[in-house]
Amino acid sequence: MKHPVDIHVGKRIRHRRWMLGMTQQQLAEQVGIKFQQIQKYETGMNRVSASRLWEISEALDVQIAHFFEGMKEVADGTDDQDVLSDKEAMELIRSYYAMPENQRRRLFDLARVLSGSTG
Missing domain, CATH: 1.20.5 (Single alpha-helices involved in coiled-coils or other helix-helix interfaces)
Incomplete structure (x- = not known):
């Protein structure tokens, strides 16, 4: 079963990548993995390790905290709509x-x- 934190982090990765106009393939190449792994991270299917999240944050030019912004609202059930979806x-x-x-x-x-x- 997917964990809500993994789903949230994955969405934040996808949104930031998309905002930069970067493909999954391009991000994967910068991080040194296959694009299928990026797909799994973005859907929350696979958890992102701390070291991989660091590499992704460097590639996407954001602080690691960026991936957890809004998580409290998700955990509290007060995130009524995900405009970024x-x-x-x-x-x-x-x-x-x-x-x-x-x-x-x-x-x-x-x-x-x-x-x-x-x-």
Whole structure:
């Protein structure tokens, strides 16, 4: 049975890899394993060892803590929706961060106005 922590860590690996526009094959090559192993990590099928998680964090240019962000909400059952599992939302986020800072700010302001959010 998959452990919720393994599933969460796997999702965080997949999301970060996707945000960087990196394939499973590319990540696997950087870490020195086969892409099938990355698939198993990303689904939570296999647990990621501490040393492998270190290597993955280096390849994805994040701190190890990144993979555990939001875990408390998952454990508490208060993680109502996983917006990062929505492919359209992920494409929007990736496109947003690909924009120059001044354009991102203007788009963000426009989105707030259109949504009625005063945030």
